[in-house]
Amino acid sequence: MNYELLTQLIVNGLIVGTLYGVVAMCFVLIYKSTQIVNFAQGEFLLIGAWTCWALLVKFGLPFYIGFPITLVFMVFFGILLQMVVLRPMIGEPIISVIMVTIGLSMFFQSLMSWIFGGYAKSYPQVFETESINILGLQVQTAYVMSMVISVVIMIGFYYFFKYSKMGLAMRATAFDQQVAQSLGISVKKVFAASWAISAMVSAMAGVVVGMINGVSSALSFFGIKVFPVVILGGLDSIIGSIVGGLIIGVLENLAEFFDSQWLHLGNMYTIAPFYALVIILMIKPYGLFGTKDIERI
Amino acid sequence: MASAHSRMKCGEFRTTYEQDTTIFPTPLARRVAIVSVIFLLIAPSFLNPYFLNLGIQIGYFAIAALGLNIVVGFTGQISLGHAVFFGFGAFASAWLNNTTGLPVFFCIPLAGMMTMAVGLIVGIPAGRIKGLYLAIATLASQFILEDFFSRADWFTGGAYGAMANPFSLFGFEFDNDQRYFYVVLFYLVITFLFGTNLLRSRDGRAFIAVRDHYLSAEIMGINLTKYRILSFGIASFYAGVGGALFGHYLGFVSAEGFTIILSIQFLGMVIIGGLGSVMGTLLGTAFMVLLPELMEAGVGLVGHNAPGLTQALAYIKEMSIGLAIILFLIFEPDGLAHRWKMIKAYWKLYPFSY
Numbered sequence: 001m002n003y004e005l006l007t008q009l010i011v012n013g014l015i016v017g018t019l020y021g022v023v024a025m026c027f028v029l030i031y032k033s034t035q036i037v038n039f040a041q042g043e044f045l046l047i048g049a050w051t052c053w054a055l056l057v058k059f060g061l062p063f064y065i066g067f068p069i070t071l072v073f074m075v076f077f078g079i080l081l082q083m084v085v086l087r088p089m090i091g092e093p094i095i096s097v098i099m100v101t102i103g104l105s106m107f108f109q110s111l112m113s114w115i116f117g118g119y120a121k122s123y124p125q126v127f128e129t130e131s132i133n134i135l136g137l138q139v140q141t142a143y144v145m146s147m148v149i150s151v152v153i154m155i156g157f158y159y160f161f162k163y164s165k166m167g168l169a170m171r172a173t174a175f176d177q178q179v180a181q182s183l184g185i186s187v188k189k190v191f192a193a194s195w196a197i198s199a200m201v202s203a204m205a206g207v208v209v210g211m212i213n214g215v216s217s218a219l220s221f222f223g224i225k226v227f228p229v230v231i232l233g234g235l236d237s238i239i240g241s242i243v244g245g246l247i248i249g250v251l252e253n254l255a256e257f258f259d260s261q262w263l264h265l266g267n268m269y270t271i272a273p274f275y276a277l278v279i280i281l282m283i284k285p286y287g288l289f290g291t292k293d294i295e296r297i
Numbered sequence: 298m299a300s301a302h303s304r305m306k307c308g309e310f311r312t313t314y315e316q317d318t319t320i321f322p323t324p325l326a327r328r329v330a331i332v333s334v335i336f337l338l339i340a341p342s343f344l345n346p347y348f349l350n351l352g353i354q355i356g357y358f359a360i361a362a363l364g365l366n367i368v369v370g371f372t373g374q375i376s377l378g379h380a381v382f383f384g385f386g387a388f389a390s391a392w393l394n395n396t397t398g399l400p401v402f403f404c405i406p407l408a409g410m411m412t413m414a415v416g417l418i419v420g421i422p423a424g425r426i427k428g429l430y431l432a433i434a435t436l437a438s439q440f441i442l443e444d445f446f447s448r449a450d451w452f453t454g455g456a457y458g459a460m461a462n463p464f465s466l467f468g469f470e471f472d473n474d475q476r477y478f479y480v481v482l483f484y485l486v487i488t489f490l491f492g493t494n495l496l497r498s499r500d501g502r503a504f505i506a507v508r509d510h511y512l513s514a515e516i517m518g519i520n521l522t523k524y525r526i527l528s529f530g531i532a533s534f535y536a537g538v539g540g541a542l543f544g545h546y547l548g549f550v551s552a553e554g555f556t557i558i559l560s561i562q563f564l565g566m567v568i569i570g571g572l573g574s575v576m577g578t579l580l581g582t583a584f585m586v587l588l589p590e591l592m593e594a595g596v597g598l599v600g601h602n603a604p605g606l607t608q609a610l611a612y613i614k615e616m617s618i619g620l621a622i623i624l625f626l627i628f629e630p631d632g633l634a635h636r637w638k639m640i641k642a643y644w645k646l647y648p649f650s651y
Contacts, residue, residue, distance in 0.1 A: 037429055088627045094428055095375050099568055100626050102377075102561055107619030114612040224440075224557075227433050235429070271444045274437040278422065281434050285426050 002261070009253040015143045017249020018150040022205045023222050024229040024241035025157060026198040032174040032236045033194040036086060036097050040105040041202060042223020047108060048074050048203020049210035049219055050116050056124055067207065071200050078199030079192045086195070087188075109220050120216035146208040153201055154242060161238070166193055174236075228273035232280050234290020243288060248273050318497045320490070337482055341475040349474045351586060356481035357542040359582040360488045362566040363575065364535025369564070370573035371496065372528035373508030374423055375432040378439035379563040382533045384446060384555030386412045386540030388453045391461035391550055401464045401545055405484070409537035415442075416533020423529055424522035427511070439557055446552040458551035461544040481542055488535060493575050495531070504528055508573075558615070565622045570632050577634025584633065588621060589614040 023041060030038045051073055055066035085104060089097050131140045161167040172180040173190045181187050206219055229248045233240025255272035259265055286292045311317045321327035341349060365379045390408035394401050419442075422434040446453045453459055463472040464480050471477045495501045503524050506514035515521050544550045562585055570581020592614050600607045629636060 037432070085623060085627070092626070092630060095369060095373075095572070096568075096626050096630055098375065098429075098432055099564060100623055102564070103619045103622035103626070105619070106558070106561060107616050107623065110612040110615035110619065114609045114616070224436070227436060231430070231433060265448065267444055267447070271440060274440045277437045278434060278441070281422055281426055281430060281437075285430050 006257055009257050010250055011139065012143075013250035013253035014246060015139075015147055015249070016253070017246035018147055018242075019205050019209060019245070020222070020225060020229050020249050021242040021245025022150045022153055023202055024226050024233065024245050025154070025238055026202045026205075027226050027230055028233075028236060028238055028241045029170075029194050030198050031230075032238075033170050034082075034086070034191050036089075037094075037101065038198070039098065039101040039223065040108065041198075041226055042220035043105050043108040043112075044074070044078075044199045044202035045206030045209065045222050046112050046215075046217065046219045047077065047206075048199075049206035049215045050112055051203070052207045053121060053123060053210060053215050054116075057121075070203055070207065074199045074203040075196045078196035081199070082192050082195035087191070105220065105223065109217055113217050116215075118217065120214040120218070122214040123211045140212065142208065142211045146205075146212070149204060149208060153204065157238065166190075170194060225273060228277040228280075230287070231277050231285075232287055234287030236291055237287070237289035240287055240289035248276065251276060320493050320497070334482075334486060338479075341478045346474055349478055351590065353474065353478055353481050353546060355579075355583050355586045356478075356485045357539045357546065358563075358566065358586060359539075359579050360485060360542065361536040361539030362563055362570070362582045363488060363492050363578045364532035364539070365563050366567045366570070366572065366575070366578045367492065367495070367504070367535070368528050368532040369567055370571075371501070371508060372504040372525065373511075374427065374525060374528060375429075376435045376529070376532065377432055377557070377560055377564070378419070378435040378442065379532070379536055380555040380557065380559035381439050381442035381446075382412050382416055382536035383540035383543065383559065383563070384550070384552075385415055385442065385533075386537030387461070387544030387550045387555075388446065388459055388540075389537065390541030391459045391544050392452055394462055395460070400466065401462060402466050405538055405541040405545070408541040409534045412537025412540070413530045413534040416536075417526060417530040419533075420526040420529025423525040427525075436557075439560055443552075443555065446555065453550070453552050456552070458549055459544075461548055461550055463548060464545045477546055481546075484538060484542060488538065489575060489579070492535075496575070500524070500527070505573075561622075562618060565618060568622060568632060569625050571634030572632065574632065574634035576637075577632050580633040580637065584621075585618070588617055592617050 023045065026044070027038055027041045030036055030041075048070055052066055052070040055061045055069055056063060059066075061069070081104070085100060086097075089100055132144060133139075159167075161171055169180070169185045170190050170193065172183065172185055173187055177187055180190075205222070206215075209219060209222070225248070229244040230241055231244075232247060233242070233244030252269050252272050255268040259268035280287065311322075321330060337352075340352070344352065361379065361383050364382075365376060368374050368376050386408045389411040390401070390404045393399055393404040393407055393411075399407070419435070419438045423431055426434060447455065449455070463470050464477060465471065471480050496505070503514070503519045506517065506519055507521060507524050507528075511521055566581040566585045567578060568581070569584050570579070571577030593610060596606045596610055596613060606613065625632065
């Protein structure tokens, strides 16, 4: 047994897991407040990462200017998407809403490939040192930064929902749209805000992943990987998405480890989360922290 | 009774249960259907190879799309993994034919049966979960089965793919497009008749009851689990038959062809055609097959001046599919079938539309 490899993989898993957690949080945010399952979550990462890349490489902006511009762009993008495409879908059956986001995902994925080409492109060097030594393990600086950013985002989310007016309005809307509306909350604004925040935070994650692995359409697979995470954590639980993200992140790395050591099946890294997903759906469909749907006649 | 006939009907009204459950709603519809089948029978003699090829594509995709419509449109379940069943059918038929030497004619329905068995297994979660959760479970089955295709060398040939023999019946080979057109047409007519008939049966009505209000359906004594799983089984059967026809048409089945993009395209066919409409499935499939071709023709027209467009053709095709799905859902959520009904109603009532 190779303990060093195992620890390295677990650390990797935790780091990737926090990123999954962040993306899942954005997904849950949209689901909770607007009841829409966003299959285009991965495309937010993709669009954010490509926008930032274009600003940095094509326009030669420094990172500390390019990154905020990307985030502002994503806020407007999220609002626009909600207003133009998702607002007409309010009240439509679930299949239509799902299909609209799938259509969006297909559209933007190919649009991005058209504009930026199908090959992975790497970010310019943002940090001066490649990797730092933590407790004897070599960890890439970008990984450390991603961890820090993710934790900051999570704490930000916590305070946003606990204390800010918009956050409280969102929670109220998630709880009951009609009651929220009758209390004077603009549900339209809440919907737009949740898409904006979700797009912006996903773009942050996209930029971070882009810095580590390079930007390519593979980024949008995060949007698919988010499903095992949210099913494990519970579709409407922010805490659940973080816990689920960490578990799935570690799980896929462990699957990779066991596979490389003993099983030699190959491709376990990609496929293990989906087996986990099916098992969870069979034994505990509402996940670890999800609200159980009780049906009343 | 003469007086009843003298009054002109200003719409299509059904006054008996028999009228409500006929295969064709009006005698005219039956005649149109028969005439169009006869037209298709003579079509290969004058259609050029390009359109013949498109016709065959529409045929096998429509069979699979009808299956998806039975799950999505009639039973109200969401399946995001239809492409892998399509692929499974293609591999199963090729595998049966290659290993046992059974004639392809028998392999196709058998492949449908094998796919049905897989569909029933994959449909088991449908007994427990519904809606969104089911959509995600089928998404997982898409990736799991895709992974299975790439590693099951004995079944699919792994990375090399599987060879599929041309369709043959009693030594007569249907090896060119003109002959194969008839094979696809035969299966298309059979499966569509079966599909329409299914909806007139007890099972079909149960599917619709489950879709419209599953709680009421359960209270009326419909076994929800059974019908949800059954609809998956039937859908997989259709997908398997469509896939088998696809495999024997191309002569080669590769594990890469059955990605989630194809699943989305199948859903697009069903939604653009009209959820819960058998005829709409055919319209939607034709739309989905012709749209990329139209894009290609359009790009070809302006291609001399814009070489960038020609290079990006694959992306443009995908974008157009995504965009078509979005636009249809926003502006015509009931699909082409509904649009067609509106056109018919307009002419029926013309010029006094009120």
